[in-house]
Amino acid sequence: GAVVSQHPSRVICKSGTSVKIECRSLDFQATTMFWYRQFPKQSLMLMATSNEGSKATYEQGVEKDKFLINHASLTLSTLTVTSAHPEDSSFYICSASPGLAADTQYFGPGTRLTVL
């Protein structure tokens, strides 16, 4: 099946620093990718829709200046958590679809961010 990778898988940073997370679709082109965050024992919460060649669409309540998304190519989207604080510590997961309204959507393995 299609593979989506994420890097890094785990990151620990100091409060106030910025962290970049990469999401790559390895064997298909994805015009749209999605970024989720998941707190322990909770469901996935959609943060934003990443569109290749255009600005990301953020869900209500998600600060676009804090969570910068760049979709540089059809296989790469990046999420940068700027000026991270301990409350940003979470599990961040990206997903990509091989086509609009496809019958599956592939997820990356996730990135666990810990902000000290």
Added chain:
Amino acid sequence: AQKITQTQPGMFVQEKEAVTLDCTYDTSDPSYGLFWYKQPSSGEMIFLIYQGSYDQQNATEGRYSLNFQKARKSANLVISASQLGDSAMYFCAMREGRYTDKLIFGTGTRLQVFP
């Protein structure tokens, strides 16, 4: 109103038995898709099965089948012959409309399979 409802926070099943995980959804769009994902403790989201709103037959994938009851707006996941490796969180999700890939997730059900 919740778009996706999973009413079972936790379920237990004995190995080799079948188990049904409940999912109900709410949408007025005639075109939608329903997904089930498995999330083991490692955190990865593993796609299990998909059901389109216009599909006439219930989806099946190996030991997984989806009991799709459109009038009741339910899309329950049935796992047959449970295995210890099936222990994980299971999420039901919906794609609403035909011009989006955005998924809305339920709160999940933790399944534990015991010997």
